[in-house]
Amino acid sequence: MNSLEKAKWNKYANDYIRKVEAFCQREIYKKFKLSSVKLDWSINRRSSRGGMYADGPGINIAMMGCCRDHKGQIYRVYEYSSFNDDPDIGGFYTRRSYDKLDMVILHEIAHALQYYSYKINRHRCKPHGPVWKNFYSRLRNAFLNYTLENQHDMADEYQRIKDEIVGIKRDPLIARAASK
Ligand SMILES: [Zn+2]
Secondary structure (H helix, E strand, C coil): CCCHHHHHHHHHHHHHHHHHHHHHHHHHHHHHCCEEEEEECCCCCCCCCEEECCCCEEEEEEEHCCCCCCCCCCEEEECCCCCCCCCCCEEEEEEEHHHHHHHHHHHHHHHHHHHHHHHHCCCCCCCCCCHHHHHHHHHHHHHHHHHHCHHHHHHHHHHHHHHHHHHHHHHHHHHHHEEE
């Protein structure tokens, strides 16, 4: 990806992060503030992070794995397998290229909120436990879930496209016809 495209994704991510942060201040914790936001484009970076850093709550997003132009084609975004099928906080189908990045940002800000709440409440729970799930589901419903198309229809369409691709690979005659 060239630097102009990266700059476009960075601008989008920063605007989105500030919008979510403003929501957190309005609806959850008035004094919550992300003191560190890092958008990391290293090729080796696989997983994003969110939590408490030396100077306060922060997130660090592995951009390479989240930013891809799908050109309007349907794709599946996956969450952790233990809650991938959850209608509120699980994976989903979409055509919008920014949705995967949105999901990862919301996931990591929910971790930042979680660790912030530990500090305030002097109580801890598991990284993907009920406290985190509650924050994540609030953010998902406020910012992402209502924008998604009907997931049953999307799943059918995705399967149809997948079957077509498999069919083309199996039948060399169709493959030749398709490439013309
Ligand atoms: Zn997580």
